[in-house]
Amino acid sequence: MIRVGIGYDSHKFVKGRKLIIGGVEIPFEYGLAGHSDADVLTHSIIDAIIGAAGLGDIGKLFPDTDPKWKDADSVxxxxxxxxxxxxxxFVVGWIDSVVITEEPKLSPHIESMKTAISKSGISCGCINIKAKTNEKMGFIGRGEGIAAMATCVIAMQKNDS
Structure with a gap:
């Protein structure tokens, strides 16, 4: 059995927080607002996997009303x-994701992000990350925040017994 899920997340920029994307601290003057570490990429991946598995959404498993998840590491x-x-x-077979932001430039950090995300148990070779701008349009184009989307494929593991 194969299942597919999609995920989306967005957070606004704020002063006084570290910018964590894909489990990597990115040097930048702003961080992202959120209950956990606000890792927009990892949150979209989580949401895609949860969706594929039929487990609801990220807010169901990690509610922002639960102090346990305050400043939690998204990886x-x-x-x-x-x-x-x-x-x-199930096993994750593939993750395809995109982070949309005008700044900072993320291309130099993509391999580090893949390595950080793979620490969760997803093979590094099964993770694709793209970085895009929003061509100066909307809240992203105005530099107010970041969005990310992810698609995943999960498959039932074969039982060799």
Missing amino acids: AMLTTVIEKITAMG
């Missing part, structure tokens, strides 16, 4: 999701 949250789908018999 650790992703690890929890991977553990859940593994227990269900």
